[in-house]
Amino acid sequence: MKVLVTGGLGFIGSTIVDKLVAAGHEVAIADNLSTGKRENLNPAATLYEVDILSDAFRDIYQKAAPEVVYHMAAQIDIQKSIRDTAHDATVNILGTIRVLECMRDFGARKIIYASSAAVYGEPHYLPVDEEHPNTPISFYGISKYTPEHYIRVYAGMHGFSYTILRFANAYGIRQDPKGEGGVVSIFVDKLLTGQTPIIFGDGEQTRDFVYVADIAEACVRAAHKGDGKIINVSTNTQTSVNQLLAVMEEALGVDIPAEYRPARAADIVDNYMDNTRLRELLGFVPAYDINRGLSETIAYYKKQYQK
Ligand SMILES: NC(=O)c1ccc[n+]([C@@H]2O[C@H](COP(=O)([O-])OP(=O)(O)OC[C@H]3O[C@@H](n4cnc5c(N)ncnc54)[C@H](O)[C@@H]3O)[C@@H](O)[C@H]2O)c1
Structure with a gap:
């Protein structure tokens, strides 16, 4: 399978790339190295050094022609989202829209989106399940939550699938x-x-501290499972x-x-x-x-x- 991993030189993205390569997939990476590191590059993957917000990303997307897109690229720093809110929103919200536009214009079967515990805000009850209200208390929480809506609506309009994975603290x-x-x-x-x-x-x-290899395992499984679902990736x-x-x-x-x-x-x-859905829909609990x-x-x- 041909896959594209945005943010594939980052902490979580590179771990996903390693697992996808080991499973025999053809992996392309789009990363602007803002926090990602060249030393994280899996030698069997193709690296495109590009910003997902740029026009060049569209050319690269077309070239990579992925069946599945793992969208991991993001601004992940909560404190930075307070200091530079516009930048946080640009990368996380507009960046996701750029990826969705490519899927619309050039095709793909599915997007797997790295969402976050931050979309819930202060818990009203514990453990937090996926039905918990979404009242983010940080700009980062807002900028990770908003793309969930764009993904759902884009997918419905343009006939592709998605799984939204809300990671706990990796x-x-x-x-x-x-x-x-x-x-x-x-x-x-x-x-x-x-x-x-x-x-x-x-x-x-x-x-809720979840180990990166478990997150990567959930992501890999989501290529063929959990269509149209929001799933916590957590240890409970x-x-x-x-x-x-x-x-x-x-x-x-x-x-x-x-x-x-x-x-x-x-x-x-x-x-x-709560990780009941992870178990039921992706058939897996963190190891x-x-x-x-x-x-x-x-x-x-x-x-x-x-x-
Ligand atoms: N680390 C956590 O605890 C955690 C928890 C919940 C969700 N997440 C989400 O998981 C994903 C990966 O996070 P991470 O911890 O690996 O962070 P990271 O900073 O290590 O990885 C992000 C990657 O995206 C790249 N990137 C950023 N902006 C880009 C742009 N405009 N164009 C191209 N590439 C760009 C960076 O260079 C980096 O390689 C993010 O979407 C994050 O919001 C992380």
């Missing part, structure tokens, strides 16, 4: 600890370099930031007390997400619990820091 190998990366990669970075980890709030806020398990740090310190054999700072704007207090996922992640970063 972690694992290749996540960038610099800038506003995920809390796991930031903590590993601090602990391996002997620095004090910083926790915003009291650390009792909880998250709650872990507090304090617990997370304790597990990591134990695994690394270090004891560095965290520095606590005031909670940040648009940070959700508690969250974990990695937090201990297994963290031990792979830590082993990866240890090697990186030795380089």
Whole structure:
């Protein structure tokens, strides 16, 4: 099968590319390297260095002629979405529309869209299932939610299929600890370099941490399953930031007390997400619990820091 992965040099996109290549698919990547890294490139995939907002993307799309599009390219930083809201909306909303226009004009059977826990906002109940109201509390949450509507309506009008996957908090190998990366990669970075980890709030806020290989597995399965559905990709398990740090310190054999700072704007207090649909529609539950996922992640970063 011919597939196109937008954002295929990023943390999650590159893991999906690896799985698709291993399964024998012909993979093209469209990435502008804004946060993606060349070192994440799978040598069997074809890289097009291009912005999805550009006209050149249309030519590349036509050339790649994908049957399935994995749309992972996005601006993913919540704090940046507060500082530069127009840029966040441009990349996430208009960028998705550009991809949909190509599907309309040049064809494709299906789009698989990387949505987010951020589309729900502050949970009204836990675990959050897919019927939970959508009241995002960040601009990033809005810019990830709005494309869901464009995808549904475009698909209905132009006869292609879609699956919207709402990822919980992703972690694992290749996540960038610099800038506003995920809390796991930031903590590993601090602990391996002997620095004090910083926790915003009291650390009792909880998250649903899902390992990147499990996200990639859900994405690969969605090529032929879950048509027209919205599906959480999550572990249905709650872990507090304090617990997370304790597990990591134990695994690394270090004891560095965290520095606590005031909670940040648009940070959700508690969250974990129901994964019944993932099990029923994609026939799969995440294989990695937090201990297994963290031990792979830590082993990866240890090697990186030795380089
Ligand atoms: N990381 C998480 O915890 C998480 C959670 C929920 C949803 N998501 C979603 O998953 C997807 C992948 O996230 P990630 O964590 O791998 O982030 P990432 O920043 O590592 O990957 C994004 C990729 O998209 C590329 N990109 C960005 N703008 C582009 C543009 N205009 N044109 C072409 N390429 C562009 C970047 O260079 C990068 O390679 C995103 O859509 C994100 O919103 C991530």
